[in-house]
Amino acid sequence: MSFSSILQFILGVITGLILLLASGTAAGYYFLSRMVVIPERPVYSEERPTASPPATDPETDNGPEPETAAESLEPESPTEELEPGAYRATVTWPDGLSLRSEPNGESESISGLAYDQEIIILKTSEDGNWEQVRLPNSDRTGWVRAGNSQAIED
Numbered sequence: 801m802s803f804s805s806i807l808q809f810i811l812g813v814i815t816g817l818i819l820l821l822a823s824g825t826a827a828g829y830y831f832l833s834r835m836v837v838i839p840e841r842p843v844y845s846e847e848r849p850t851a852s853p854p855a856t857d858p859e860t861d862n863g864p865e866p867e868t869a870a871e872s873l874e875p876e877s878p879t880e881e882l883e884p885g886a887y888r889a890t891v892t893w894p895d896g897l898s899l900r901s902e903p904n905g906e907s908e909s910i911s912g913l914a915y916d917q918e919i920i921i922l923k924t925s926e927d928g929n930w931e932q933v934r935l936p937n938s939d940r941t942g943w944v945r946a947g948n949s950q951a952i953e954d
């Protein structure tokens with residue numbers, strides 16, 4: 801063997817190791833950067849709108865209709881009367897909460913509550929781990945884990 805063939809062999813091994821190291825680093829960077837991206841918040845079927853608003857023709861749409869004096873004095877939504885001991889709160893858990901049929905983690909999930917959604921807290925379970933809640937302007941009630949809501953100051 802000549803000196804030049806030994807040198808070619810050594811340079812080939814070094815070049816192969818550099819290419820292997822570079823491709824491994826690029827693949828690791830790609831996969832690790834994909835793992836740190838926070839996925840989008842899921843949209844539950846209860847949160848999806850059931851009907852889309854009617855489409856308006858831009859040529860015939862003259863803007864909003866003017867309000868009369870009587871309409872402008874009425875509040876947008878009446879304040880709902882609360883049961884004795886109940887209070888309004890908002891969901892503080894960033895991923896939202898599951899509304900359950902019974903005060904335990906194994907019970908059926910009947911709905912989802914979004915972050916910052918308003919709820920009405922009716923009572924707390926005897927062990928203090930669950931709160932019975934009702935959705936405003938509805939009769940839907942259920943249980944959520946205690947400590948994941950904050951009272952609203954009226």
